[in-house]
Amino acid sequence: MKVKFNINSLVRDNIKTLKPYSSARDEYKDVAVKNMVFLDANENPYENGVNRYPDPQQNLVKEILSELKSVPKQNILLGNGSDEVLDLIFRAFCEPSKDNIITLPPTYGMYSVLANINNVENKEVLLSDSFQPKVSQILEKTTEQTKILFLCSPNNPTGNTFSVTVVEELLTKFNGLVVIDEAYIDFSEQLTWLERLKDFPNLIITQTLSKAFGLAGIRLGICYASEEIIAILNRIKPPYNVNELTQKKAIERLLEPGNVVKEIEKIKLQRKWLMSSLEEVSFVEKIYNTDCNFVLVKVDDAVKRYEQLTEKGFVVRNRTNQPLCNNCLRLTIGTEKENSALLQALKEII
Numbered sequence: 001m002k003v004k005f006n007i008n009s010l011v012r013d014n015i016k017t018l019k020p021y022s023s024a025r026d027e028y029k030d031v032a033v034k035n036m037v038f039l040d041a042n043e044n045p046y047e048n049g050v051n052r053y054p055d056p057q058q059n060l061v062k063e064i065l066s067e068l069k070s071v072p073k074q075n076i077l078l079g080n081g082s083d084e085v086l087d088l089i090f091r092a093f094c095e096p097s098k099d100n101i102i103t104l105p106p107t108y109g110m111y112s113v114l115a116n117i118n119n120v121e122n123k124e125v126l127l128s129d130s131f132q133p134k135v136s137q138i139l140e141k142t143t144e145q146t147k148i149l150f151l152c153s154p155n156n157p158t159g160n161t162f163s164v165t166v167v168e169e170l171l172t173k174f175n176g177l178v179v180i181d182e183a184y185i186d187f188s189e190q191l192t193w194l195e196r197l198k199d200f201p202n203l204i205i206t207q208t209l210s211k212a213f214g215l216a217g218i219r220l221g222i223c224y225a226s227e228e229i230i231a232i233l234n235r236i237k238p239p240y241n242v243n244e245l246t247q248k249k250a251i252e253r254l255l256e257p258g259n260v261v262k263e264i265e266k267i268k269l270q271r272k273w274l275m276s277s278l279e280e281v282s283f284v285e286k287i288y289n290t291d292c293n294f295v296l297v298k299v300d301d302a303v304k305r306y307e308q309l310t311e312k313g314f315v316v317r318n319r320t321n322q323p324l325c326n327n328c329l330r331l332t333i334g335t336e337k338e339n340s341a342l343l344q345a346l347k348e349i350i
């Protein structure tokens with residue numbers, strides 16, 4: 001457990017003193033009160049379902065999420081995809097051209113892109129051969145200016161989850177913020193870190209509706225952290241960052257968790273089928289374990305097999321240029337029909 005941790009020592013000075021934009025809906029919140037005439041936001045008064053600005057605090061979405069995930073509402077922040085959430089974290093805590101972050105390749109590409117955009121140095125520490133974080137090397141690379149450690153677990157593109165004891169050690173010994181990206185947690189048998197939020201004041205967890213919830217098109221990312229961290233991120237987020245159509249669609253989907261679970265179960269069954277079937281493909285050399293809705297496979301020649309698959313109408317992700325992923329392809333689990341067609345194609349391209 002963390003004893004001495006002061007979030008204010010990590011916040012950029014300009015963010016500490018920032019006066020946030022105050023929108024019309026921040027100043028008069030009670031839109032549910034009947035018979036009020038809203039003449040404060042220069043909206044077009046003729047109703048069409050979206051003529052009013054959306055709720056800047058996305059209260060209904062957060063209430064449903066809070067119930068579903070057993071996390072209080074004040075520990076939740078929503079963004080235009082996880083990508084916006086991650087960008088807000090950079091902008092709140094990393095001083096451009098001064099601070100740095102640590103990422104563990106091979107991993108999700110957005111962390112390094114966001115570091116570049118924000119002019120923040122990205123110190124890389126490769127995962128071990130079994131795709132686990134190397135704790136002592138991470139701690140050795142850490143400096144006074146290291147603000148964030150990004151852990152993607154389950155990890156994209158390797159598919160595995162990081163060991164609980166390793167993550168716990170990092171949460172305890174690393175002196176900055178630890179972001180655990182749980183984009184794929186709903187496909188995993190491993191526990192989410194959400195239950196441990198109270199134990200670690202430096203823990204930030206991100207999730208998304210883009211994968212298991214089947215809503216990549218609406219762009220809704222979720223951030224869970226201490227009240228203090230959420231309050232800081234709230235000060236810098238664009239006032240209406242989650243649009244009305246997105247909020248409506250998210251609410252609809254979050255209210256039918258049974259349907260989401262059914263799809264996840266189908267995907268997991270298909271994952272099992274595809275993984276065992278891939279063993280019959282002559283040029284597949286290794287099938288990595290996965291807790292995600294994709295599987296990483298090592299083949300004899302990734303560039304050649306990628307091109308052959310494309311010719312047959314299958315687009316997969318070639319990860320051969322990522323460290324530790326030589327000749328690896330990442331295959332997303334599709335429908336039953338798509339997966340058997342993929343297997344058929346793989347068997348034909350000998």
Ligand SMILES: *Cc1c(COP(=O)(O)O)cnc(C)c1O
Nearest residue numbers: 081082083108156183208210221
């Ligand atoms: C797909 C993915 C996301 C999702 O990002 P959104 O912006 O929410 O769509 C986040 N993290 C990882 C590791 C992913 O693979």
